[in-house]
Amino acid sequence: MTVGKRIKDLRTEANLLQSELGKAIGFSGQVVSNIERGYTQPSTELVNRCAAYFGVPADYILGRTVSRYTAADPAETSEVPIKIKSRMAQLQMSLPDLIKKSNLTEETCCDILDGKTVPGIDATASLSKALDTSMDYLVGNSEYSCAIASEDEQDIILRYRQLSKKGKRIFLGMMEKMEEEKTE
Template identity: 40%
Template sequence: MSKVGEKIKELRLESGATQLQLGEYAGCSGQVISNIERGYTNPSAAILKKISEYFHVPSDYLLGKSKSQWLALDPDTTMPYIGTRISDLLAQAGIPAETFADAVEITAEEAKDILNGSVTPNIGTLARISRFLNTSIDFLIGAIPYPTIVSSEDEEDIILYYRTMSKVGRRLLMGALEDFKDK
């Protein structure tokens, strides 16, 4: 059984959903869900996104890349264009498509198809892309709008603390951070 399969099965059993119910929501059969849970196959990016929406968890949690089961944002804010997000990150970093293709171990043609949105990468490719671009799969599949990932426990603590602050407290903190940045 794969890590992603274990997580999906665990969440499905906790929720009381059947494989058929989860499959219908994710746009596949119950047999596909069974195969994913048993580790016979990996979910496509589209199915992974639907399963993460169904359980209200980040796809990175399902993939074992994050221990957090909590989505920070409303799913209605998602943007479903993986190619656009990858293209934007490549443009910001000044990385040509050929370098991108080589780094994530795909052909130039596959890279072109992913970037123009005609192909959705499989989970393995999506994981390599997220590592190369130093972003989360959740950002790439549109589950969250922010490309920055938390890279340490300290950063996570700061974010969690910030979320509990009042609006005035947040503004004061941001002002103080601007003062520190300028020194």
């Protein structure tokens, strides 16, 4: 499913005209129309505004996840370099590794990390893939750096959220026991 199709589906579910959505997110109805028809690609800003407006993750709009759940309130774009650096530290990844894995130029990576450039959708997607995380984490829509890799993982997370406090403790105890058995 294309970005335009996702935006159109969300818009029609909300019973909005293209002009109404455009006004709500600070763009013209013509821009929304062009994106929905696949004539142009949306900017990161437009995707983030749509995600915030509809209460879905940017990764959902971009087709990288089927989950419509947003884990946290969107943060400012200025956090992108902080999130990238944090994830690089978690993975013990160097700048040359990031450049190689993301297929971005050294100049582009440095400008993004220094906060001189706000990455577009393509650069953000490349960085999220290189860092094994979601675009939502990088742009501040999620506080969790771990990307959901499958429907099974999503099902586990959704079921965990439905458990009582006692049920969550039991579940975590079972997970610890499984980890201990794996190392024996």
